[in-house]
Amino acid sequence: MKFPTSLAPELARIEREPYYQPVGDEVALFESAQRRRLPVLLKGPTGCGKTRFVEYMAWRLQRPLVTVACHDDLTTADLVGRYLIVGNETVWVDGPLAAAVRAGAICYLDEIVEARKDTTVVIHPLADNRRLLAIDKRGELVAAPDDFMLVISYNPGYQSVLKEIKPSTRQRFVALEFDYPEATIEAGIVAQEGSVDAETARRLVKLGELTRNLKGAGLDEGASTRLLVHAAQLIADGVEPATACTAAIARALSDDPEMTGTLDDLVHAVF
Amino acid sequence: MSASTRKLFANELEERLDELLFASTSHRSAKGISEGLEKLAREQQERVLHWVGVAAQSYAEIGYLVAALGPRALARLDAAGFEAWVLAGLEAYDREGGQAAMRLLRDLDAFCAARAQSAARLGDLEARLGRFLQGLSGRPLALAAAATAHTDTETVFLPAQLAALPTARDNRRLYRAMAALLWAQTRHGTFGSAGSDVAAAFARWPERARAQRWFAVLEAIRLEAVLGAELPGLAAEIARLRGPWPARLLPAVARLAHPDAAVSRTLTFLEEIMAGEDEPPQLPHAGAIDLEAALRVRAARIARESETVRRALSTLKGFGGRQGAGEDAPALNVEGGRVALSLDGEIVALPPEAQAAAQSLLQDLGEVPPECLVPAGPGAWQPTPRQGGGEDALTGHRQPHARYDEWDYRRRAYRRGWCHLFEVELPPGDPGYVAKVGLRNTAAIRDIRRRFELLRGEDRLLGRQPEGEEIDLDALVDAAADRRAGAEASGRLYVRRVRRERSLAAMFMVDMSGSTQGWVNDAERESLVMLCEALERLGDAYAIYGFSGWTRTRCDIYPVKRFDERYDATVRGRIAAIEAKDYTRMGVAVRHLTRLLEAQPARHKLLVTLSDGRPDDFGDEYRGHYGIEDTRRALQEAHERGVRSYCVTIDRHGADYLPRLYGPARYTVLDDARKLPLKIADIYRRLAS
Numbered sequence: 036m037k038f039p040t041s042l043a044p045e046l047a048r049i050e051r052e053p054y055y056q057p058v059g060d061e062v063a064l065f066e067s068a069q070r071r072r073l074p075v076l077l078k079g080p081t082g083c084g085k086t087r088f089v090e091y092m093a094w095r096l097q098r099p100l101v102t103v104a105c106h107d108d109l110t111t112a113d114l115v116g117r118y119l120i121v122g123n124e125t126v127w128v129d130g131p132l133a134a135a136v137r138a139g140a141i142c143y144l145d146e147i148v149e150a151r152k153d154t155t156v157v158i159h160p161l162a163d164n165r166r167l168l169a170i171d172k173r174g175e176l177v178a179a180p181d182d183f184m185l186v187i188s189y190n191p192g193y194q195s196v197l198k199e200i201k202p203s204t205r206q207r208f209v210a211l212e213f214d215y216p217e218a219t220i221e222a223g224i225v226a227q228e229g230s231v232d233a234e235t236a237r238r239l240v241k242l243g244e245l246t247r248n249l250k251g252a253g254l255d256e257g258a259s260t261r262l263l264v265h266a267a268q269l270i271a272d273g274v275e276p277a278t279a280c281t282a283a284i285a286r287a288l289s290d291d292p293e294m295t296g297t298l299d300d301l302v303h304a305v306f
Numbered sequence: 307m308s309a310s311t312r313k314l315f316a317n318e319l320e321e322r323l324d325e326l327l328f329a330s331t332s333h334r335s336a337k338g339i340s341e342g343l344e345k346l347a348r349e350q351q352e353r354v355l356h357w358v359g360v361a362a363q364s365y366a367e368i369g370y371l372v373a374a375l376g377p378r379a380l381a382r383l384d385a386a387g388f389e390a391w392v393l394a395g396l397e398a399y400d401r402e403g404g405q406a407a408m409r410l411l412r413d414l415d416a417f418c419a420a421r422a423q424s425a426a427r428l429g430d431l432e433a434r435l436g437r438f439l440q441g442l443s444g445r446p447l448a449l450a451a452a453a454t455a456h457t458d459t460e461t462v463f464l465p466a467q468l469a470a471l472p473t474a475r476d477n478r479r480l481y482r483a484m485a486a487l488l489w490a491q492t493r494h495g496t497f498g499s500a501g502s503d504v505a506a507a508f509a510r511w512p513e514r515a516r517a518q519r520w521f522a523v524l525e526a527i528r529l530e531a532v533l534g535a536e537l538p539g540l541a542a543e544i545a546r547l548r549g550p551w552p553a554r555l556l557p558a559v560a561r562l563a564h565p566d567a568a569v570s571r572t573l574t575f576l577e578e579i580m581a582g583e584d585e586p587p588q589l590p591h592a593g594a595i596d597l598e599a600a601l602r603v604r605a606a607r608i609a610r611e612s613e614t615v616r617r618a619l620s621t622l623k624g625f626g627g628r629q630g631a632g633e634d635a636p637a638l639n640v641e642g643g644r645v646a647l648s649l650d651g652e653i654v655a656l657p658p659e660a661q662a663a664a665q666s667l668l669q670d671l672g673e674v675p676p677e678c679l680v681p682a683g684p685g686a687w688q689p690t691p692r693q694g695g696g697e698d699a700l701t702g703h704r705q706p707h708a709r710y711d712e713w714d715y716r717r718r719a720y721r722r723g724w725c726h727l728f729e730v731e732l733p734p735g736d737p738g739y740v741a742k743v744g745l746r747n748t749a750a751i752r753d754i755r756r757r758f759e760l761l762r763g764e765d766r767l768l769g770r771q772p773e774g775e776e777i778d779l780d781a782l783v784d785a786a787a788d789r790r791a792g793a794e795a796s797g798r799l800y801v802r803r804v805r806r807e808r809s810l811a812a813m814f815m816v817d818m819s820g821s822t823q824g825w826v827n828d829a830e831r832e833s834l835v836m837l838c839e840a841l842e843r844l845g846d847a848y849a850i851y852g853f854s855g856w857t858r859t860r861c862d863i864y865p866v867k868r869f870d871e872r873y874d875a876t877v878r879g880r881i882a883a884i885e886a887k888d889y890t891r892m893g894v895a896v897r898h899l900t901r902l903l904e905a906q907p908a909r910h911k912l913l914v915t916l917s918d919g920r921p922d923d924f925g926d927e928y929r930g931h932y933g934i935e936d937t938r939r940a941l942q943e944a945h946e947r948g949v950r951s952y953c954v955t956i957d958r959h960g961a962d963y964l965p966r967l968y969g970p971a972r973y974t975v976l977d978d979a980r981k982l983p984l985k986i987a988d989i990y991r992r993l994a995s
């Protein structure tokens with residue numbers, strides 16, 4: 036059988052080293068998994084550096100990175116590929132997953148639980164020792180080269196019972212657990228990413244810690260590193276610190292007027 | 307405008323009042339009152355009616371008074387003030403009874419004066435302050451009203467009202483400052499730390515009362531500076547509220563106001579002061595110190611938590627027989643506020659309850675005392691003595707519907723068929739109850755219906771359909787390719803929107819134990835009404851069961867709504883009939899309801915418990931550890947069977963054993979039962995979308 040011409044999507048390689056501050060032994064583990072051709076699951080709360088970590092590892096391993104943000108209308112075709120009509124011809128276009136497999140890239144499926152169940156199944160043969168991607172529409176079976184690596188992420192803090200990762204999926208992956216880093220490390224990240232001085236960063240991290248104490252007592256999650264970085268960026272831009280924290284942290288965490296009152300109190304305790 | 311904004315006329319008001327006030331209890335007619343209410347705007351009328359209903363649930367006379375005084379109160383108070391006025395009345399009722407409540411409500415002048423002028427009330431701020439303190443430390447501290455501000459290290463006592471400063475705003479801030487300083491006493495060593503024995507120091511001074519008064523003032527100086535290191539905003543606010551230090555405190559300030567000053571420095575300085583005869587100045591922001599109470603509570607907590615750590619260690623693999631062995635001694639290391647155990651060079655994480663206990667010890671002592679590292683030996687457990695044979699006498703001759711195993715953590719084994727489960731019919735309750743709740747919560751229910759309809763309306767796109775509202779480009783391209791290749795092209799070229807198949811079955815398990823008496827029970831019932839409204843919109847399969855019991859031989863489960871029952875008059879009557887009964891043997895209830903849930907065909911199964919989070923049963927056995935461990939086990943079993951649990955706990959103080967109790971289940975804590983009805987639908991929405 037003759038396949039129509041293919042249009043391969045461009046795969047970008049990361050040129051500049053992304054800033055990533057290692058927190059534990061995640062870098063070494065990831066490299067091991069890559070050498071052993073094992074897929075990796077990153078779990079951790081929102082905004083704790085999972086995406087940044089993958090970008091960094093892609094740079095470090097000199098592999099192109101293909102990121103797919105999963106959502107509940109993501110179809111298998113969106114991942115694997117589809118035919119298009121170009122002029123008078125049908126042309127096959129690889130989806131991001133197929134492109135990543137062919138190119139030996141790192142494919143990062145962000146928030147895998149958001150994807151439809153039938154979509155997750157296409158990654159199963161890729162994620163075990165077969166390392167195969169089936170492209171049904173073309174009757175093609177692509178064997179992943181050694182360089183290809185599958186990475187998925189998952190936030191276990193979700194409360195919805197409808198959004199849990201199936202054991203048959205999760206048990207194919209080496210799991211790296213992420214959490215908000217320890218205070219001094221986190222302050223370093225906030226200072227670097229938000230371009231603020233060490234003292235401001237330290238206070239922002241303190242505020243983060245205070246809000247995390249309220250997890251389960253009115254908040255689903257405390258402030259993520261991302262939110263702290265946002266506040267820092269506003270401060271670096273000249274916004275008054277308490278105002279910056281209220282906007283970037285307190286209001287971002289809750290709409291409940293009682294809770295925002297408490298969060299304001301905490302902001303004013305630190306700034 | 308629509309009919310719903312039209313004012314209600316006296317006769318309509320009268321009708322609703324009669325209903326809310328249960329007409330019977332009030333011998334007076336609602337006529338005079340409704341004439342007063344007729345003059346109000348509809349929104350205000352609804353506000354009064356809402357609170358009349360709430361108040362009447364405690365005591366019809368209070369409801370009556372709220373209705374009678376409502377127009378006058380609203381003329382002088384804004385919405386929040388009006389609410390505060392009713393709640394103050396209800397609190398007085400809870401505390402001191404009907405007469406006190408009526409007195410407080412009638413004295414509108416005093417209430418308005420206090421409110422309008424400058425006083426701040428603890429009742430208004432309690433929830434917010436409580437969360438603030440929890441944010442500061444992560445360890446829940448209870449709040450309570452008392453004549454003088456002080457803490458026993460587990461409860462922060464504050465005056466019911468503060469009017470020391472000229473504006474209400476500043477008085478509210480003063481509350482926050484006082485609470486923070488008292489919290490700092492528990493956090494920064496006022497009652498002793500690894501290096502200082504405060505009790506021994508005090509034993510030297512015969513004038514103990516004067517020593518304590520000075521101690522409170524000196525510690526306020528020291529702690530403000532200590533707070534300044536991490537919480538500079540708070541320290542600055544405290545400084546502003548207190549104003550400049552009185553001149554004669556300046557030597558003390560020079561000595562004690564350092565960010566890293568420890569309590570030993572205060573004690574040394576106090577030594578000098580006690581040589582003289584001065585009384586300390588009065589500082590409005592510094593609370594008092596009740597050393598006895600604090601030391602007692604603190605010692606009990608330290609003992610309890612050391613025990614928890616020891617018990618947990620004894621269960622860690624390889625640790626059991628190690629006492630006194632010559633090998634490397636195990637050590638605890640503290641890194642970034644987390645405690646881990648290093649054993650022969652290996653780092654072992656502590657189980658969650660031991661982690662919490664160790665953290666708490668760190669807060670109290672600045673270290674985890676080395677004694678904790680001697681694990682409780684296997685022989686440490688003493689079985690609680692049986693209560694002389696009374697238990698089986700209660701059994702009667704009923705045959706249980708089922709028997710369930712129960713987990714005995716001491717044996718690390720199940721007691722087979724230990725709990726006797728009975729499904730008991732609830733007698734029909736007030737048929738009008740649900741309608742009354744609806745009346746009181748019209749706006750909230752409207753909102754719930756709207757939001758849940760949106761949730762249900764979330765559609766999903768199906769491709770390759772024979773018909774539909776949009777063309778499926780993928781299918782079209784395939785068809786073109788097929789046609790070109792000479793194959794037969796499919797006609798399924800459309801995208802169609804279909805309603806999402808949810809396939810979720812939810813079970814609600816409602817605590818009907820004696821400890822829910824009062825607000826909690828009311829809140830549970832009201833919440834069920836709200837929930838049913840929501841779930842009826844959503845179309846998820848759901849069931850509701852109450853549970854309570856009296857010893858293992860009488861575990862009662864009360865069906866309120868079975869999966870196959872409709873939300874009809876019978877079910878509504880049963881909701882009304884939910885009442886506080888006996889004890890809380892939670893494990894067996896979880897097991898039974900898990901079994902019922904398992905029989906449901908839905909793909910996702912959800913068990914939601916509503917309780918005050920205190921497993922407990924008659925005769926002590928189920929109280930404390932045993933009940934916690936069994937409940938945890940039951941939730942774990944459910945998890946293994948694919949049932950996900952979510953535990954809603956109504957508890958002012960958010961007990962620290964909850965993470966242990968709920969194990970694999972997710973949970974939330976509400977500090978005020980009255981919020982449950984308004985929050986429950988939201989909670990469910992988060993779980994199921």
Ligand SMILES: Nc1ncnc2c1ncn2[C@@H]1O[C@H](COP(=O)(O)OP(=O)(O)OP(=O)(O)O)[C@@H](O)[C@H]1O
Binds near residue numbers: 055190
């Ligand atoms: N270890 C780290 N090194 C450098 N930056 C970090 C680190 N951790 C967090 N950040 C900062 O936090 C931000 C959020 O991180 P990131 O986007 O990687 O989060 P995430 O875990 O992928 O979150 P989500 O689950 O919401 O996608 C980053 O943009 C970066 O500024």
Ligand SMILES: [Mg+2]
Binds near residue numbers: 085086087145
């Ligand atoms: Mg991300």
